[in-house]
Amino acid sequence: MSLEPPAEVYEFDARAVARAIDHTLLRPEATPDQVERTIAEAGEHGFAAACIPPVYAARAAELLRGTEIRVCTVVGFPFGYVQPSVRLAEARRAVADGAQELDTVLNVSWLKGGEVKRLLDDLGGWVSALRGERRGLTLKVILETALLTEQEKIDAARLAVEAGADFIKTSTGVAAGAVAPNVADVKLLVWAAGGHAEVAASGRIADAAGARALLAAGATRLGTASGVAIVRELEDRG
């Protein structure tokens, strides 16, 4: 038996990890200057996206214009129980402001109440309306796995796939309980998505080893505030 991690973990060098990161600052008390720094860091390190509050989407679009770094913001965040019409209005405003990726949160209350039709109308309507209005949007549905049973995680993932999401994302980073994404959840969601959506692991990702393990498990995005430290750790190793 080997004490080494699985070989596939080493596939992910600093650049590959950076390209997977949703560089995220969504705390309500983050100052405008801190948000600007997060946006700038996403550009400097070649992250996938800068994920910032809705009121800063236009500024992010301005700062990242001409780069490949995408502007990501949140909709119905973090509790997911807004009315469907409000979820759509908020998304439209974000797109008008320049957002290219939208992270929204599944209505966990409806999921627990077995309100499948409402969930599908809500998320499916949201995805199809946005697809019809703007090409190239990346639409992510956050399941808030910390609040779900294993069966609910599977049901939620399938609902998000049926709704047409590009990504299933694990967590807002806000819910009570564990907010660190874990390999078991990523594997479960990859399996449940069956190749019809990608999986993003989000929350507190402690270090480069943690980031690589999530990628090796099948996540293709990492939503974290620790992207700079993680990538520096990998760069320092050469």
Add this chain to the structure above:
Amino acid sequence: MSLEPPAEVYEFDARAVARAIDHTLLRPEATPDQVERTIAEAGEHGFAAACIPPVYAARAAELLRGTEIRVCTVVGFPFGYVQPSVRLAEARRAVADGAQELDTVLNVSWLKGGEVKRLLDDLGGWVSALRGERRGLTLKVILETALLTEQEKIDAARLAVEAGADFIKTSTGVAAGAVAPNVADVKLLVWAAGGHAEVAASGRIADAAGARALLAAGATRLGTASGVAIVRELEDRG
């Protein structure tokens, strides 16, 4: 020196306390049945309002029709950093659904960034648009005191008063750090509001003594999930 609490605490009997309570269930994982029970309890105990997620406002309006219990829901909750146009759209939808009270959250990021004009345009525009469209709405602005310095609490209270809020509310109950409302904050906000807005204390209120102390300090509403236990405690004492 007396070991008794101040005499004014005794002014608040079970009925007076009940009439001040925003009976609140805003956890994203609360099931539809749990939300219905919260709404029913508000009616049974004569609370001021049932405060529930936006998707349940219409149901609350149906269940509480013909009573004096008010339907309260949240807007831009709990992070407060939605675009002003989204804050207004969400409020309009809630009012159309039957909400009579709206609790929204001040943009703490802008407050910390000194964006006074943006804050006033956002909240002031929101209040005045809603006042022009519907009579009898109660509009509350949550400051999220756990994230603020003392000076920021004063500034935020004055901004909310200038914006025309009916109530300044202490907390979403969600923010990191202490979520229990305290007497010192209530006194500070009552002073800062200068009689131009009422003060609502919200978060974890442990028991009847805690509730009475907040009312004695000048709060006229208590936002809590513990209203039933608090009122029963007072009724049991006779």
